[in-house]
Amino acid sequence: MIRTDHIEKLNHIGHCLIPHDTEVIPRSIKPGREEIEFLTGGVAYFEVEGHLKEIGAGAILWHLGGEKTVYKTDPKNPYRVLVISFDVKEIIVRQVPRCSFWKGRENPELAHRLQSTTDDPDKNRYIHKYR
Numbered sequence: 001m002i003r004t005d006h007i008e009k010l011n012h013i014g015h016c017l018i019p020h021d022t023e024v025i026p027r028s029i030k031p032g033r034e035e036i037e038f039l040t041g042g043v044a045y046f047e048v049e050g051h052l053k054e055i056g057a058g059a060i061l062w063h064l065g066g067e068k069t070v071y072k073t074d075p076k077n078p079y080r081v082l083v084i085s086f087d088v089k090e091i092i093v094r095q096v097p098r099c100s101f102w103k104g105r106e107n108p109e110l111a112h113r114l115q116s117t118t119d120d121p122d123k124n125r126y127i128h129k130y131r
Contacts, residue, residue, distance in 0.1 A: 002095050002096065003092060003095060006088050006089050006090045006091075006092050007034075007086045007087075007088055007089075008086070008087040008088055008089045009086070009087050010084075010085075010086060010087075011033060011085040011086055011087050012083070012084075012085045013082070013083065013084050013085070014082075014083045014085075015040070015080070015081070015082050015083070016080065016081050016083055017078075017080050018042070018073055018078035018079055018080070019078065020075060020076065020078055021075045021076075022073075022075065022078060023075075024044075024070060024071055024072055024073050024078075025071075026068040026069050026070065026071035027068065027069045028066060028067070028068055028069075029063045029064065029065050029066060029067050029068075029069070030065060031065040031066060031091075032065055032087060032088055033065050033085060033086065033087055033088060034062070034063065034064055034065070034085070034086045034088050035062075035063045035069075035083060035084065035085045035086070036060065036061070036062050036063075036083070036084045036085075037060070037061040037062075037063070037069065037070070037081045037082070037083050037084075038059075038060050038081065038082040038084075038102075039055060039056060039057055039058065039059040039060075039061075039079055039080070039081050040057055040080045040081060040082055041056070041057050041079065041080040042056065042057075042073065042074065042077050042078045042079035042080050043055075043056050043073060043074035043077045043078075043079060044056070044059070044070040044072065044073050044074075044079035044081075045070070045071070045072040045073070046059075046061065046070050046071075046099060048098070048099045052072075053099070055079075055099065055101075056079070058101050058102040059099065059100075059101055059102075060099070060100050060101065060102060061098065061099055062094075062096055062097070062098055062099075062100075063098070064091070064094060065088075065091060067098075
């Protein structure tokens, strides 16, 4: 079972759309925070166990304080991501892999649903943000 007693509060939920032909600048996760990123579309490149890996819809990234987010995307098919951020009371040992994949992500119906929930990435970086 995943430990949750170190979570102080939900910080924010947002859906980030990277505009086409944009260079991605990675963010460092602030100390005292954990973030989960769920890719909803596009292509991103992320370092997994020292190797650059191409990831897309269905990839789940779990970042602890001090770690960096995705730092490269396909400029013609930029990634889209749902971000869930938590403030934490203490730093704990990683409980899940940093990068994993939602089973069933290859399902064409799921891919269409994820794609259709996104807006035009050239309009605005954040289509929704909860604070």
